[in-house]
Amino acid sequence: MVFIHKKKLYKYLFAAALLVLVFIMLLSCTLGAANISIIDSLRIILSGIPLLRNIAGDETIPRSYHTIVWTVRMPRIFLSALIGAGLSIVGSAFQGMFRNPMADPYILGISSGASAGAAIAIVLGLGGVIGGLGIIALFAFAGAVLTALTVYNLARTGSRVPTLSLILAGVAVGFFLSSLVSMLMFFNRDKLERIVMWIMGSVSAASWNQVGILFPVVIIGSVILLAFARDLNAMSTGEDTAKSLGIEVEKVKKLLVAVSSLIIACCVSTSGVIGFVGLIVPHSIRLVLGSDQRVVMPFSAAVGAIFMVACDTLARNLIPPSEIPVGVVTSMLGAPFFIYLLYRNKKKVA
Numbered sequence: 001m002v003f004i005h006k007k008k009l010y011k012y013l014f015a016a017a018l019l020v021l022v023f024i025m026l027l028s029c030t031l032g033a034a035n036i037s038i039i040d041s042l043r044i045i046l047s048g049i050p051l052l053r054n055i056a057g058d059e060t061i062p063r064s065y066h067t068i069v070w071t072v073r074m075p076r077i078f079l080s081a082l083i084g085a086g087l088s089i090v091g092s093a094f095q096g097m098f099r100n101p102m103a104d105p106y107i108l109g110i111s112s113g114a115s116a117g118a119a120i121a122i123v124l125g126l127g128g129v130i131g132g133l134g135i136i137a138l139f140a141f142a143g144a145v146l147t148a149l150t151v152y153n154l155a156r157t158g159s160r161v162p163t164l165s166l167i168l169a170g171v172a173v174g175f176f177l178s179s180l181v182s183m184l185m186f187f188n189r190d191k192l193e194r195i196v197m198w199i200m201g202s203v204s205a206a207s208w209n210q211v212g213i214l215f216p217v218v219i220i221g222s223v224i225l226l227a228f229a230r231d232l233n234a235m236s237t238g239e240d241t242a243k244s245l246g247i248e249v250e251k252v253k254k255l256l257v258a259v260s261s262l263i264i265a266c267c268v269s270t271s272g273v274i275g276f277v278g279l280i281v282p283h284s285i286r287l288v289l290g291s292d293q294r295v296v297m298p299f300s301a302a303v304g305a306i307f308m309v310a311c312d313t314l315a316r317n318l319i320p321p322s323e324i325p326v327g328v329v330t331s332m333l334g335a336p337f338f339i340y341l342l343y344r345n346k347k348k349v350a
Contacts, residue, residue, distance in 0.1 A: 100167075226294075284338065
């Protein structure tokens, strides 16, 4: 009976989180150098939907506002939401799979691989666009995927992939690639600023092409991860326990690592390295709502999207016309809140 009541409560809370996300996204559309009201923003958004275009009544709104909302702000907002959701749900899956509350999406060194790929492209002076995507982003994606494959093959022992070996291989490869990026920065000081800005993380170059590519990856990947929520619950108590319950641990682990790596690679290649989101959001949800992955994962995705959109909105509005890298904002806001949650939890235990 208690479980049924909790299930209803979680449904209401999740619906509330989605409403907050929609509100934050709409509010973000109104904030920026061009002061566009919420009503005008809503009318502009409705005018872009064929079935609702006639009721929008946007004839009095300057066309420049349409361009700002649909070409500049909306792609950025949607991309932020997708990145926040993707990193957070992967962080939740990794924390359960590795049985480590400090695990984050970058624990396998994938962010370092993306950074190395992007740094190489910047140093080589590569620019331009291929298939709607920037060459730097493509290099970052290639670096992330190659790193994931390298870590997996280093950790593999026959048909098994021991969790500890996977983590250690990720840490070792990550440190090596971080050193490579540092060396590239040292010998190419004229490109230093571009590399640093990419590493700090930003969605300022967001486009609908990026959203179109990231959307199916994050959505389909999240659905797959959610389908294994029960398995993750069992694995979080120990691999032997999970095996005794009939779970094929090695197969599940391989699939989760592959899907998670793809989500991370796509997210990092479009935004650079945005820290703390995939660590604090799922862990905060776990502290508040418990450790059931069937609850933690969907809430992590929703709250991660809210957090990321809010941080990016602050990043572009705190010191106009300049812009702070969103990765800096996520860390500055996330760390104190995380410390507060830990402190509150410690008082409960005491």
